Amino acid sequence: MEDSSPTPPPSPKDFPMQFHGSASEYFKIWIVNLALTVLTLGIYYPWAMVRTRRYFYANTELDSHRFDYLADPKKMLKGYLLIYTAIILYVLGMNNIISPFIGFIVIMALIALGPFLMAASLRFRHHNTSYRNVRFKFLGRTSDAYAVYWGYALLTYITLGIMFPIFRLKIYEYIFDNSSLGKTPFSYKGEGGPMYTIFLSALGLMIAIAAIFMTPIIVFGIFQSGNVEEGAAATDPMFFLIMGSIYLVYFIGFAFISGFIRAKTLRYNLSVLTLGYEKDVSFKSDLNVWKFVWLNFTNIFATFFSLGLLSAWAKVRATKMVLSSISVVSQQGDLGSHESVNETDQSATGEAAVDAMDFDVGF
Amino acid sequence: MTTINGKYYLAGSSDACPALLSLSQDSGVEITAFEEVLEFREPSFRVEPALGSTPRIIRFHDGSMFETSEFEKFNALEKQLGTTSFTASLIKKLEERWRSAILSVFAVIVFCILFYLYGIPLAASKIAETVPQSMRAKMSEDTMALMQKITILRETNIDDERRAELEEIFFDAISRTNLPKDEGYEYKLTFKDAPAIGKNAFALPSGEIVVTDALVEVCSDDQLRAILLHEIGHVELQHGIRSVIQDTGILIIISLAIGDANGVSSIVSALPALLAESHYSQKFEIESDTFSCKHLQQQGYNPDDLADALQILHTGTPDMPFEDLVSTHPSLKQRLENIKENTLKVSP
Numbered sequence: 045m046e047d048s049s050p051t052p053p054p055s056p057k058d059f060p061m062q063f064h065g066s067a068s069e070y071f072k073i074w075i076v077n078l079a080l081t082v083l084t085l086g087i088y089y090p091w092a093m094v095r096t097r098r099y100f101y102a103n104t105e106l107d108s109h110r111f112d113y114l115a116d117p118k119k120m121l122k123g124y125l126l127i128y129t130a131i132i133l134y135v136l137g138m139n140n141i142i143s144p145f146i147g148f149i150v151i152m153a154l155i156a157l158g159p160f161l162m163a164a165s166l167r168f169r170h171h172n173t174s175y176r177n178v179r180f181k182f183l184g185r186t187s188d189a190y191a192v193y194w195g196y197a198l199l200t201y202i203t204l205g206i207m208f209p210i211f212r213l214k215i216y217e218y219i220f221d222n223s224s225l226g227k228t229p230f231s232y233k234g235e236g237g238p239m240y241t242i243f244l245s246a247l248g249l250m251i252a253i254a255a256i257f258m259t260p261i262i263v264f265g266i267f268q269s270g271n272v273e274e275g276a277a278a279t280d281p282m283f284f285l286i287m288g289s290i291y292l293v294y295f296i297g298f299a300f301i302s303g304f305i306r307a308k309t310l311r312y313n314l315s316v317l318t319l320g321y322e323k324d325v326s327f328k329s330d331l332n333v334w335k336f337v338w339l340n341f342t343n344i345f346a347t348f349f350s351l352g353l354l355s356a357w358a359k360v361r362a363t364k365m366v367l368s369s370i371s372v373v374s375q376q377g378d379l380g381s382h383e384s385v386n387e388t389d390q391s392a393t394g395e396a397a398v399d400a401m402d403f404d405v406g407f
Numbered sequence: 408m409t410t411i412n413g414k415y416y417l418a419g420s421s422d423a424c425p426a427l428l429s430l431s432q433d434s435g436v437e438i439t440a441f442e443e444v445l446e447f448r449e450p451s452f453r454v455e456p457a458l459g460s461t462p463r464i465i466r467f468h469d470g471s472m473f474e475t476s477e478f479e480k481f482n483a484l485e486k487q488l489g490t491t492s493f494t495a496s497l498i499k500k501l502e503e504r505w506r507s508a509i510l511s512v513f514a515v516i517v518f519c520i521l522f523y524l525y526g527i528p529l530a531a532s533k534i535a536e537t538v539p540q541s542m543r544a545k546m547s548e549d550t551m552a553l554m555q556k557i558t559i560l561r562e563t564n565i566d567d568e569r570r571a572e573l574e575e576i577f578f579d580a581i582s583r584t585n586l587p588k589d590e591g592y593e594y595k596l597t598f599k600d601a602p603a604i605g606k607n608a609f610a611l612p613s614g615e616i617v618v619t620d621a622l623v624e625v626c627s628d629d630q631l632r633a634i635l636l637h638e639i640g641h642v643e644l645q646h647g648i649r650s651v652i653q654d655t656g657i658l659i660i661i662s663l664a665i666g667d668a669n670g671v672s673s674i675v676s677a678l679p680a681l682l683a684e685s686h687y688s689q690k691f692e693i694e695s696d697t698f699s700c701k702h703l704q705q706q707g708y709n710p711d712d713l714a715d716a717l718q719i720l721h722t723g724t725p726d727m728p729f730e731d732l733v734s735t736h737p738s739l740k741q742r743l744e745n746i747k748e749n750t751l752k753v754s755p
Contacts, residue, residue, distance in 0.1 A: 064460075064461075065459075066460075069459045069460065070459070071508065072502055072503065072504070072505065072507075072508040073458070073459060073502045075508050075511040075512055075515070076498070076501045076502045076507055076508060076511045077502075078511065078515055079510075079511035079512075079514045079515050079518075080498075082514070082515050082518050082519070083514065083518060095458060095498075098458055098461075099458055099459055099461065102458060102459075102461035102462065103459070103461055109414075109423070110461070110462055110474070112464070131659065132659055135655055135658050135659045136655060175421070176416060176421035176423060177416035177417070177418070177420075177421065177423070177470075177471070177472050178420065178421045225421075226420075226421065353512070380421075381420060381421055381422060382420065382421040383419065383420050383421075384418075384419045384420060384470075
């Protein structure tokens with residue numbers, strides 16, 4: 045793509061992300077695939093998962109090119125069967141139907157293999173995500189996954205949670221800094237300070253919500269307990285009312301805080317992420333935190349009260365808001381040319397062949 | 408000859424250019440791009456199955472691809488190529504129509520209900536049949552140890568003579584049930600002083616049945632026989648093991664389903680598990696009542712004794728809101744109605 049004629053100095057240009065999915069279209073795809081999954085006792089799940097995920101990727105547009113998800117469901121079936129078996133053995137063991145020792149072994153194996161599965165999952169997910177016919181790559185080493193998911197988790201535990209924002213930062217660093225689009229690397233320059241700001245304000249919000257909602261409940265509870273004779277408390281309808289309110293507050297708080305953290309971390313992570321050797325492609329999100337919190341809140345309630353039926357609508361709605369808030373900024377005026385990594389390069393890095401697993405790892 | 412406008416992406420890089428796609432003479436496809444004509448024949452290309460209104464894609468064996476949003480033209484070309492598999496076009500059709508979406512909602516609901524009402528209980532009773540007595544004994548030991556932890560089970564205050572009388576009633580009732588002997592249950596009657604659980608009796612999978620002193624003190628011999636037959640019903644029908652397996656099944660399904668949902672589920676999942684477990688448990692209580700009724704009549708006793716005993720047990724326990732939904736036992740009214748029904752059935 046060399047151009048010999050003299051060109052004017054490039055000016056930075058914004059490329060907004062667009063999402064073309066529609067809730068009604070996705071609902072039909074989702075429910076049909078769910079029905080097929082249920083009727084085949086779960087065997088169809090990898091196919092359903094690939095189709096529903098591909099719907100989101102293929103409807104995401106940047107600079108008039110679409111993303112795509114290329115995973116082969118047949119290869120994923122094995123990984124899922126393994127995880128199904130592990131869950132079943134664990135639950136059977138915990139309920140004494142088979143020896144609890146087997147359940148214990150399974151959970152220990154899952155903990156021991158956790159970081160390994162995480163790294164394998166990221167490799168698989170990236171390898172099967174493409175943009176402009178170029179696959180993403182994940183180059184993170186499994187040993188680093190152990191350092192992050194074990195090391196920093198342990199540190200968080202020892203410091204009674206004080207290190208939690210650093211733990212999150214290291215996870216993001218591990219994921220983003222090891223990603224590339226073909227051969228073009230991403231780099232992530234997140235810092236501890238802003239992470240602490242996000243999680244401390246989330247903690248502050250949590251305390252505020254608890255104070256605002258719990259105080260009347262506690263006062264009411266104390267007031268009521270004076271009227272109820274000893275011992276009858278557990279069967280009193282008042283007891284149920286109070287427990288119900290506490291449950292509701294927990295629910296509201298959860299919906300509120302989870303939306304807040306997701307919006308804040310998305311904005312921050314994108315602001316410190318760049319693409320290219322020269323780091324000339326950067327990202328930004330102008331997601332309105334309170335609008336997103338409200339959306340998250342209404343999504344959770346809609347999903348709950350529709351017994352899951354509105355979850356398809358909720359997912360499209362959230363994706364639309366998040367993606368349309370993102371734009372990619374290029375200093376060169378275009379998004380550049382990216383070379384694919386060919387498979388011989390891949391095996392030369394010493395990493396094992398791409399493992400066929402892709403688990404949703406909540407981040 | 409139809410030509411389709413789209414984009415051709417080169418292999419190995421992100422470079423793309425506008426391109427035309429058409430059928431070639433030997434039933435392959437032709438790409439006109441970069442002022443060149445490229446020809447591909449099967450199996451050197453693969454048409455990606457259609458999905459919603461996302462662009463249509465053909466991938467070529469060299470790693471390049473063609474993408475278009477001219478859906479109608481592409482569909483016509485696809486038909487001529489004859490590359491679409493039957494399942495792919497069926498799934499696409501199902502995904503497009505509201506009728507199949509609504510049908511799917513019903514299919515999911517009906518399947519879940521059937522699985523819950525018949526699938527899990529059937530699987531549980533099949534598995535329970537394979538459990539040997541040694542394992543039932545082990546489970547019973549664990550249960551007793553757990554009971555000891557959460558409530559206090561003290562030595563009984565009932566004198567030896569009374570205990571001998573009741574044991575005679577107990578073994579007499581068992582021997583007259585004419586149940587198959589090869590199941591290997593080790594029947595045993597245990598008396599405990601347990602104020603925390605009041606007037607109560609419970610059965611363990613091994614065949615051990617525990618009655619509290621409070622129960623023995625308030626019930627007549629005939630009523631106690633009815634209660635003991637109810638507990639024997641729990642043993643013979645393997646309710647203990649079946650309920651553990653059923654509850655486990657529900658837990659497994661909920662944990663597998665959670666993997667798909669987002670965030671909400673952790674708080675929401677406890678409720679359906681609780682509802683399912685109490686529903687299963689209530690069904691077992693009714694089954695045991697029916698068992699007791701049937702054998703009382705066969706042995707020449709009156710099922711009213713069971714009804715009376717239940718009424719005695721029920722006095723002093725307050726009604727709770729939503730009790731029918733979350734309790735392990737059905738309401739007294741339901742149980743009495745069931746006894747009446749079974750009394751009429753056997754002796755018209």
